[in-house]
Amino acid sequence: MSQFRLTQISDTHLARRLPTLTENFHRVSAHIDATRPDLVINSGDLAFSVEGDDLAFARGLHAALPVPCRYLPGNHDIGDNPTTAGPTPAHQASEQDRQRYISTVGEDRWRFDEAGWCFIGLNSLVMNTGLASEAEQFDWLASELGRAGGKPVALFLHKPLYLDAPDDPELAASAIRYVPPAPRRRLLELLSTVDLRLVASGHVHQRRDFTYGRVRHVWAPAVSFLLPERMQPVIALKETGLVEYRFTPDSFEVRHVRAAGQVDIDLDSLLKR
Ligand SMILES: [Fe+2]
Numbered sequence: 001m002s003q004f005r006l007t008q009i010s011d012t013h014l015a016r017r018l019p020t021l022t023e024n025f026h027r028v029s030a031h032i033d034a035t036r037p038d039l040v041i042n043s044g045d046l047a048f049s050v051e052g053d054d055l056a057f058a059r060g061l062h063a064a065l066p067v068p069c070r071y072l073p074g075n076h077d078i079g080d081n082p083t084t085a086g087p088t089p090a091h092q093a094s095e096q097d098r099q100r101y102i103s104t105v106g107e108d109r110w111r112f113d114e115a116g117w118c119f120i121g122l123n124s125l126v127m128n129t130g131l132a133s134e135a136e137q138f139d140w141l142a143s144e145l146g147r148a149g150g151k152p153v154a155l156f157l158h159k160p161l162y163l164d165a166p167d168d169p170e171l172a173a174s175a176i177r178y179v180p181p182a183p184r185r186r187l188l189e190l191l192s193t194v195d196l197r198l199v200a201s202g203h204v205h206q207r208r209d210f211t212y213g214r215v216r217h218v219w220a221p222a223v224s225f226l227l228p229e230r231m232q233p234v235i236a237l238k239e240t241g242l243v244e245y246r247f248t249p250d251s252f253e254v255r256h257v258r259a260a261g262q263v264d265i266d267l268d269s270l271l272k273r
């Protein structure tokens with residue numbers, strides 16, 4: 001295949017009790033049905049809550065999409081990673097949560113090759129936990145990158161690597177927003193051995209697209225809802241939507257789009273209903 005059309009969706013936050021979020025997902029599903037990409041990637045936070053059966057509910061809705069899908073875990077799917085500067089997560093990612101994700105959704109990391117590119121998906125929530133699966137994932141990544149064979153690499157993960165630059169300090173107010181500094185350094189060291197071109201993430205519920213060095217960083221907006229300013233400053237664009245990519249050997253295009261009828265729902269108004 002000399003071109004590969006990929007649609008990234010993120011932060012669907014689905015729950016049976018929150019039908020307005022399901023409506024936004026259905027608008028995005030209709031867009032995917034109309035555009036028929038080769039693959040859909042949900043870059044995490046499929047579920048509204050890590051407790052209960054939201055993840056299974058979310059998986060069921062994705063099963064109805066008319067194209068192949070891959071998934072990555074978010075903090076609302078398997079719990080969060082500990083940070084040094086930030087508060088202790090209310091629900092820290094554990095091996096039990098990871099196994100529940102794998103049995104409900106599928107693999108929490110993957111690699112595939114299309115259109116002359118190497119695509120890698122990582123579980124960013126086990127990073128900094130000290131779990132065995134964190135070390136296993138780094139070993140696995142080193143081995144996969146060793147087999148990239150000079151192809152350009154596109155990395156997908158739930159949390160952005162950083163705000164503006166690799167050595168951004170970890171701040172208490174924003175530590176939960178990015179990959180923690182220690183695993184970030186290790187990740188960047190491993191990725192420095194390959195031709196990394198794209199880092200695509202979700203998690204922040206803001207649409208952003210910037211380039212640092214040779215690497216383009218795309219923050220996919222949430223499918224579901226926006227965070228009010230009392231909870232999160234404006235960094236980029238607060239809107240719901242999705243991202244479309246077209247990869248061809250040695251290059252790629254990014255389109256920032258919204259599905260027809262997709263609504264900007266504010267978390268405060270959602271929880272008031
Ligand atoms: Fe989210």
Ligand SMILES: [Fe+2]
Nearest residue numbers: 045074075203
């Ligand atoms: Fe998240």
